Amino acid sequence: xxxxxxxxxxxxxxxxxxxxxxxxxxxxxxxxxxxxxxxxxxxxxxxxxxxxxxxxxxxxxxxxxxxxxxxxxxxxxxxxxxxxxxxxxxxxxxxxxxxxxxxxxxxxxxxxxxxxxxxxxxxxxxxxxxxxxxxxxxxxxxxxxxxxxxxxxxxxxxxxxxxxxxxxxxxxxxxxxxxxxxxxxxxxxxxxxxxxxxxxxxxxxxxxxxxxxx
Amino acid sequence: xxxxxxxxxxxxxxxxxxxxxxxxxxxxxxxxxxxxxxxxxxxxxxxxxxxxxxxxxxxxxxxxxxxxxxxxxxxxxxxxxxxxxxxxxxxxxxxxxxxxxxxxxxxxxxxxxxxxxxxxxxxxxxxxxxxxxxxxxxxxxxxxxxxxxxxxxxxxxxxxxxxxxxxxxxxxxxxxxxxxxxxxxxxxxxxxxxxxxxxxxxxxxxxxxxxxxx
Numbered sequence: 146x147x148x149x150x151x152x153x154x155x156x157x158x159x160x161x162x163x164x165x166x167x168x169x170x171x172x173x174x175x176x177x178x179x180x181x182x183x184x185x186x187x188x189x190x191x192x193x194x195x196x197x198x199x200x201x202x203x204x205x206x207x208x209x210x211x212x213x214x215x216x217x218x219x220x221x222x223x224x225x226x227x228x229x230x231x232x233x234x235x236x237x238x239x240x241x242x243x244x245x246x247x248x249x250x251x252x253x254x255x256x257x258x259x260x261x262x263x264x265x266x267x268x269x270x271x272x273x274x275x276x277x278x279x280x281x282x283x284x285x286x287x288x289x290x291x292x293x294x295x296x297x298x299x300x301x302x303x304x305x306x307x308x309x310x311x312x313x314x315x316x317x318x319x320x321x322x323x324x325x326x327x328x329x330x331x332x333x334x335x336x337x338x339x340x341x342x343x344x345x346x347x348x349x350x351x352x353x354x355x356x357x358x359x
Numbered sequence: 360x361x362x363x364x365x366x367x368x369x370x371x372x373x374x375x376x377x378x379x380x381x382x383x384x385x386x387x388x389x390x391x392x393x394x395x396x397x398x399x400x401x402x403x404x405x406x407x408x409x410x411x412x413x414x415x416x417x418x419x420x421x422x423x424x425x426x427x428x429x430x431x432x433x434x435x436x437x438x439x440x441x442x443x444x445x446x447x448x449x450x451x452x453x454x455x456x457x458x459x460x461x462x463x464x465x466x467x468x469x470x471x472x473x474x475x476x477x478x479x480x481x482x483x484x485x486x487x488x489x490x491x492x493x494x495x496x497x498x499x500x501x502x503x504x505x506x507x508x509x510x511x512x513x514x515x516x517x518x519x520x521x522x523x524x525x526x527x528x529x530x531x532x533x534x535x536x537x538x539x540x541x542x543x544x545x546x547x548x549x550x551x552x553x554x555x556x557x558x559x560x561x562x563x564x565x566x567x568x569x570x571x572x573x
Contacts, residue, residue: 150536152505155529157477164528193526193551194408227556230444263371291366312407314378315369322364337407342441342556 164190172198180208180354184332187350191342200334207306207330208351214278214305215355218242221280221348222272223341224265224289228282231345236357244348247271265289269296278305280351284344287311287320294323307331308347310339378404386412394422394568398546401564405556414548421520421544422565428492428519429569432456435494435562436486437555438479438503442496445559450571458562461485479503483510492519494565498558501525501534508537521545522561524553 155163168189177185181203188197211219218241223229229246237244247253247268257267265286272279273296281304283289290309296302309324309331311317321333332347352358369377382403391399395417402411425433432455437443443460451458461467461482471481479500486493487510495518497503504523510516523538523545525531535547546561566572 150533150540152501152530152533157502160527160529167528190528191526192554193528193531225444227441227444227559230439230441231555287366288371312405313374314381314404314407315374316366317407319364319366326364340406340554340556341445342554345441 161190171195178203178208183354184208184347184350187346187353188334188343191346192340194338196336196338197334197343200336200338202325202331202333202335204329204331207332208354210330211280211306211332211351212355214280215240215242215351215357217278219278219280219305220245220275221282222246222269222275223282223284223344224248224268225285225341225344227341228284228344228348231342232282232348233352233357236349236352239357240352240355245272245275262292263288266292269293273302277303280304280306280308280348282308282344282348284308284310284312284339284341287313287316290320290324291316294320294327297327297329304329306351307333308344309333310343310347312339312343313337375404385409392417392422397568398422398561398564401560401567402548402557405560406554408552410550410552411548411557414550414552416539416545416547416549418543418545421546422568424544425494425520425546425565426569428494429454429456429565429571431492433492433494433519434459434489435496436460436483436489437496437498437558438462438482439499439555439558441555442498442558442562445556446496446562447566447571450563450566453571454566454569459486459489476506477502480506483507487516491517494518494520494522494562496522496558496562498522498524498526498553498555501527501530504534504538505530508534508541511541511543518543521547522558523547524557524561526553526557527551 168186221244223246232244253267257264266288269289269292309321324331382400435458437460446458467481471478480502483503483506523535538545
């Protein structure tokens with residue numbers, strides 16, 4: 146019935162393994178830091194886009210710091226419900242962690258209106274008062290990254306990790322460059338590319354590296 | 360405080376407009392079908408990836424058929440909660456439509472176990488019995504597309520549109536090619552690229568084209 150289209154016979158459980166083998170093969174001789182490599186590969190797995198081999202930059206020790214935070218029971222803050230949806234909450238809860246997104250909250254809408262800013266910016270301010278450790282997973286809003294930058298500069302926020310991977314054409318590149326200037330641990334996709342799916346994939350890669358899926 | 364990083368001063372409401380202007384400019388002389396163009400541009404807006412100029416293929420009249428379905432009150436079925444999250448439900452509800460994802464349903468888990476198939480495949484079978492019109496927005500699972508293909512061949516499903524944009528390395532290309540062989544309306548991202556974000560972006564582009572965001 147399927148004519149000339151030939152599907153590979155792969156058990157569902159083996160598809161991810163096979164995918165990572167293909168990614169490794171196509172990466173060729175590229176040598177990555179052993180802690181960073183699974184994250185880069187999962188992002189490529191999620192996007193089928195090898196540009197991330199070049200685009201993804203890690204501050205020194207970012208992965209270790211993030212893994213420690215996860216093992217302590219981290220709160221992951223996202224700037225979209227899509228990123229929130231994509232995070233493996235079962236893996237996160239194994240370590241006593243949780244994920245939250247304040248974008249749709251009424252008080253965030255009100256604060257944004259009052260301050261003449263975006264809901265993304267207001268939701269970051271709200272999140273900054275949560276008890277740590279905190280990981281920020283930003284896949285959409287440059288204004289979220291700009292607000293995080295300002296909070297850090299003002300000494301009001303000390304995140305365990307900033308995942309800075311908004312996608313787009315206006316202030317996206319610039320907002321990421323701001324994060325690269327900070328001293329906080331970061332994983333940033335330089336350039337225009339990124340997205341909520343990329344933000345979630347990086348969170349999941351970190352969780353799996355901690356043993357969240359064993 | 361921001362050193363050499365210079366942010367553009369753009370009102371939040373204007374960011375999308377400015378982004379689409381940049382996309383149009385960088386597309387250059389490419390001529391697209393006027394009904395398909397806003398969809399291609401929104402996908403590029405969501406991914407910052409101009410490969411979709413080449414990858415996205417539309418069956419003749421697919422956009423019109425999908426828009427008619429939306430105006431009648433469509434049910435959009437997704438294969439991930441991420442895609443479901445990304446769909447603008449307010450726009451959809453304006454036309455009496457709704458979005459659903461059965462992946463986490465207990466009966467789907469059981470059916471997949473019993474049939475030795477994936478939850479994605481089982482969730483498509485469950486969705487096939489919904490009252491129409493139906494749009495399937497598949498951004499993750501090749502097995503969802505294969506199941507839709509089989510249901511169509513067996514005459515058990517007549518969707519208003521299949522959005523076939525799974526991402527990945529195993530059976531992804533092949534499952535999309537299957538959909539290209541059908542007579543049903545489709546929007547497919549040929550090749551490896553796609554994702555839940557792309558599936559949601561295509562749904563939203565269709566909704567906005569119907570006036571869902573005026």
